[in-house]
Amino acid sequence: MPLPVCYLNGGYLALADARVSPLDRAFLFGDAVYEVLPVYAGRPFRLREHLDRLARSLDGIRMAPPLTHPAWAAICAELIRRNGGGDQYLYLQISRGAEFGRNHAWPDGLAPTIFAYATALDAPPERLLAEGVAAVTAADTRWARRDIKSTALLANVLLKRIAVDAGAYETILLENGFLTEGSSTTVHIVERGRILTPPNGTHILPGTTRDVVLELAAGLGMPAESTPVSEARLRGADEIWLAFSTRGVLAVTQLDHAAVGAGVPGPHFRRMHAAFEAYIRELAPTPPL
Ligand SMILES: Cc1ncc(COP(=O)(O)O)c(C=O)c1O
Known part of the structure; x- marks a missing residue:
């Protein structure tokens, strides 16, 4: 089950209240990259490796990383804390953003949509x-x-x-x-x-x-x-x-x-x-x- 608090574009809010535009390119084109990483006892596991892969995925879709590794680490720490710590897994997603319209070739200067949420990580049966x-x-x-x-x-x-x-x-x-x-x-x-x-x-x-x-x-x-x-x-x-x-x-x-x-x-x-x-x-x- 997802945990209640998510991160969206600079703020923390209830996942149930989070909204993005239907014109977001993630929705229209799947024009987005993501990561999934486990958290054990409140500590993200292999965070650097996940963030390095996220940077490579962004490079692969010709996007500049909108956040540094330390900025992501701070978001992860806050998301984990607000969701009560313990064992979780985090989902991080960056989409190319929304324009007012739909063009295969994206216009320059779009603001990326940055989203993260957490899910409880239960021990395997x-x-x-x-x-x-x-x-x-x-x-x-x-x-x-x-x-x-x-x-x-x-x-x-x-x-x-x-x-x-x-x-x-x-x-x-x-x-x-x-x-x-x-x-x-x-x-x-x-x-x-x-x-x-x-x-x-x-x-x-x-x-x-x-x-x-x-x-x-x-x-x-x-x-x-x-x-x-x-x-x-x-x-x-x-x-x-x-x-x-x-x-x-x-x-x-x-x-x-x-x-x-x-x-x-x-x-x-x-x-x-x-x-x-x-x-x-x-x-x-x-x-x-
Ligand atoms: C297609 C695919 N291969 C491999 C993996 C395993 O990657 P990781 O060990 O980094 O979770 C994933 C993870 O979701 C995946 O989607």
Whole structure:
């Protein structure tokens, strides 16, 4: 459930009272970028990495960053405080703004619409960790700049719905015989003890959780590599993981109705999950930016 207070264009107000113009380009064109980041015990997790990605997304749509990192950090801190602290996740969005009319080629000088709100981050149900989740595969039908975290998510929402209709948690996407990512997650596989995940590029979102997984793997001495993953390797994997901000890592234990490995979260997953939890605790006393 969303928490009651949001930030909109310089002020804090009740989310229920927040209003933007129907001429906003986010509404008309999906002309906006966003971030989602978790907050643990009142502290934003990997804030710098999220703000760096937001800046890259803005650059990708030819917008100058309207706020500095410290300005965003102050907004996040205030939003978290006004919503009671604890575990939350924040949604930050910048749209190109509204003009009086509708032009594909935007006019210069529009004032961006800057919006942020918070949602309570509940602990994952025990069952998700104990049993893992099911995923189905589908062809990746998205545009060619998936590295931009754009609000134009029509393909992603249709792809996610394929999973929901199949009683699964995520749709894992394939393109030209290779894994790209999930509809809203990064995918890692484990093959004979090696963690493999597709390299960053324009074909996937550079996941912030993906990078945490690779860093933690290095610290644990678990071999890990960014490398193209074929459909055959995905289907033959000993373990498959989903990585994403609001849940960290989750094990996929069924792919297209077939068991992944032994059909339960594997030993590498359990080790990575424990390391992830420890990392969150380790960061708790440090400044968020
Ligand atoms: C398409 C897509 N890939 C990957 C991710 C995971 O990114 P992150 O780990 O930064 O949340 C997301 C997150 O929402 C996503 O939408």
